Amino acid sequence: MQARKDAGVTQVELGKRLGQRQTFISKIELGERRLDAAEFIEACRAIPVDPYALMQKAEGAD
Incomplete structure (x- = not known):
């Protein structure tokens, strides 16, 4: 999640890039x-x- 946020990408946008819905990312x-x-x-x-x-x-991070 942090990598996605750091890149300025929303769940909706990432889902579209992957051909998935936002709920998949969530x-x-x-x-x-x-x-x-x-x-x-x-x-x-x-x-x-x-x-x-x-x-x-x-x-x-461990």
């Missing part, structure tokens, strides 16, 4: 739905953010 951000690896990479490219850098940042 469920992911609320932890109600998980992304598989391919979806994660596609979402990162749509923001755009480097998937590897985002994973490294997440690992450092």
